[in-house]
Amino acid sequence: MSATHIDDTSQAPDDQLAADACAIWPDGGRNIRQTLDRIGDKWTVLVIGVLAASAPLRFGALYQRVPGISQRMLTLTLRRLERDGLVTRTAYAEVPPRVEYALTPLGESLRVIVTALAQWATDRNDEIESARRDFDAR
Amino acid sequence: MSATHIDDTSQAPDDQLAADACAIWPDGGRNIRQTLDRIGDKWTVLVIGVLAASAPLRFGALYQRVPGISQRMLTLTLRRLERDGLVTRTAYAEVPPRVEYALTPLGESLRVIVTALAQWATDRNDEIESARRDFDAR
């Protein structure tokens, strides 16, 4: 981070170059990186998808419906989503304990975006597969 | 993976539950996970953004414009993108070597989607920040 790489005849400082280069992203790429750090992990979008399908859901129900997730990862994922305001957690003072999770409107708005991404993946899947075959065949 | 977790009175097998639960995603979540595996890493979207701004670009130009990336990671990222048909690599038989990278139409179409994600991040940033402050303040 401290040492940047300059080994050519460029006059402009790195930061200037970077700013110009990343002009496509609203804020130079920081925003999109943060977002991908949130949803790019192994479980987040799956949990969102499950909640979008039928909320509210209890911890155990989520645990069943997200195939392969561990209790640990489910807890961590839900905490992160709750912290970012994408999911609500409602604990009922009962015995045995009951806790329900649901998407907030903010979470719902993310689901829409991620669904668009999934749609892209579906539409372009064949194209990507064939590109990959071509590449690997070389 | 082999042992699934069933510890309630559910009658339906896990797979059935999972299939129902993930109905939001076109293919039960596999597609979206694959896509996030591709673009969810640290550098891919940044490289795409830089290429979208001003392609074609040489290896060295990319190296400068993606702040903080190493040669190794730039190479790996470009190879993956090339393999998936998102980027073209054009090598010119010259001395010294010259190689130019550019987005394919497929890559461009992904950029559009990812830009929408970035837009979401920008629009909802304040909301997320405040949700996070509230959560951390508890």
Added chain:
DNA sequence: CTGTATCCCGATAGATACTG
């Protein structure tokens, strides 16, 4: 039921040096 607490391993990626 709804989580925590540990331990541990493999994958990701940073640093550095070297090459056609």
Added chain:
DNA sequence: CAGTATCTATCGGGATACAG
């Protein structure tokens, strides 16, 4: 210039056991 080769550190995440 455009990479490759190695080595290493970090970290997400799995397995397991335990607790309120």
